Amino acid sequence: MSAAVDALVIGAGAAGLFCAAQAGQRGLKVLLVDHAPKLAEKIRISGGGRCNFTNREAGPANYLSENPHFCRSALARYPASEFIALVQRHGIAFHEKHKGQLFCDHSAQDIIELLLHECAAGGVERWQPCAVHEVQPTEAGWTARTDRGEVLARRVVIATGGLPVPKIGASDWGLRLAERLGHRLVAPREALVPLTFDTAHWAPFVPLAGIARPVAISTAVPGKGKRSNTVSFLEDLLFTHRGLSGPAVLQISSFWRPGQTIEIDLLPGTDLFETLQQLKRQSRRQLGNELAALLTQRLADTWLALQGIAADTPMPQVPDATLRRLADSLQHWTLTPSGTEGWAKAEVMAGGVDTRDLSSQTMESRLHPGLYFIGEVVDVTGWLGGYNFQWAWASAVACAEAMAAAA
Structure with missing residues (x-):
């Protein structure tokens, strides 16, 4: 099997699902691929099973990075109020627990269903489980070798998350790819961990x-x-x-x-x-x-x-x-x-792809046009309390908008 798409999104977590949905709704043909057998397990277990999906107060001061200003553009263009409005449009009941932290009343599954509905609205195709073995630039864009065949993509988005909770499929795949393609890394370390x-x-x-x-x-x-x-x-x-x-x-x-x-x-x-x-x-x-x-x-x-x-x-x-x-x-x-307590108990990863090699406006690599990094794989780490989800949503939208504008 082979496929040709406008955008290949690798990683079906919060950032990947939302980016795929946003890109698809902007008219791009999108393929979303993830190696894990279960969809969005990190969302499912977050917030004690109720998903602390954002924080009303999210802003640049709530994030760690070697470049603390990198997150400013994406967060300003897609603030927490935008995702809250989307949650409300989907009829999901939620409550504020503490210091701006918003949780689903019922279950984190509500957020997963929201993301799946948004992907369906964008006509996103999803291959899962499906491992990606190799990604290479070509004259026409990118080629990826996967378990289900070769994919030809004009653009590739790396949304593979970080290293926490390896038992649900976390890996350093995205970091290794970034480094192999010449990107600098900020040494990964456990964050939000006992x-x-x-x-x-x-x-x-x-x-x-x-x-x-x-x-x-x-x-x-x-x-x-x-x-x-x-x-x-x-x-x-x-x-x-x-x-x-x-x-x-x-x-x-x-x-x-x-x-x-x-x-x-x-x-x-x-x-x-x-x-x-x-x-x-x-x-x-x-x-x-x-x-x-x-x-x-x-x-x-x-x-x-x-x-x-x-x-x-x-x-x-x-x-x-x-x-x-x-x-x-x-x-x-x-x-x-x-x-x-190590990666098994860490909620997020600090460090990641060095932001000096990425555009803060588009999340695009400065080394390889058409390659994007979003979410936790980037050296942007939020405080406890919904801030990391908000970075996932905001970086995903910045990337999707940029890909659509370049199409």
Whole structure:
């Protein structure tokens, strides 16, 4: 079998499906190919099965990249409000959960069905499962060798995603293709991923697994020259058997680098030393009981033991110096992760195809006309909370518009 198309889109995830649909609806003959046996599994499992499909507040400040301005054009031309309007046209019920994060009321399958309907409206042909073995430029465009035969395409779109969750088919295929064709890569790394600690260091905290609480979390990020900046988030933290997770940790993990420290305030918005001094004046209860009211009993007991402070000391008898030390330890908890839970638990990939080799207006390669990279395979990574889906939609539209304009 062989096929000749205007656009071959490789990868049927969020970016690939939406780009294929948008290109097809603009009059292009589109073939969408994916090697995975199941369609859009990453969409299906996202947001706890309800798909956090965008964020109302999505903007350039919510993305990481070696070139932080690269995402600006696509996001401005296809903002979150556009995709929200599409969701509403399809009659999908949704709700805002937290800080602009929008989730389906029913299921992530609603978003998959939306994308399939949009592809059908564009007359998109889909081969799946179907592996692509080779992609080569030709005088007339591109040729691709697949499980179902050769494809001749005027343009090729790489929407193969990143490395997270390999059990559902994630691979480095798109990165290897980009590199083989001369594109620079920003080293891929896990992002939005739980952080781990060496066993000996973490042993005292293992009994805290399952405890969640709001925290302020921060780490240093490289600035220009020798300067560094601090990035901070106010979110929930979750203790695990191997380390820390929860939204706060997932957010900071995208910025953290091996060997760096993170700092956590377990009682954000509180002057803990002042609070403890007030309790010292007003309460005759034991320190452990008063701290448990602020932290939970398990966390308070563990913390006091680690600090070598007797939990049964009546509040009036606790020296101010001890209260100061306790407050500082809880509000400036500094620790160095040993690593992350890896690609199996990462939600997205940071790094990818270097944006210096791509047009921010069109997503087209500067090295090979007619070749485009969109979505997660590009060095643009969003925060937790629907931002990565919005980049998928926006980069897909930028690419589809450019291909249609060039047809």
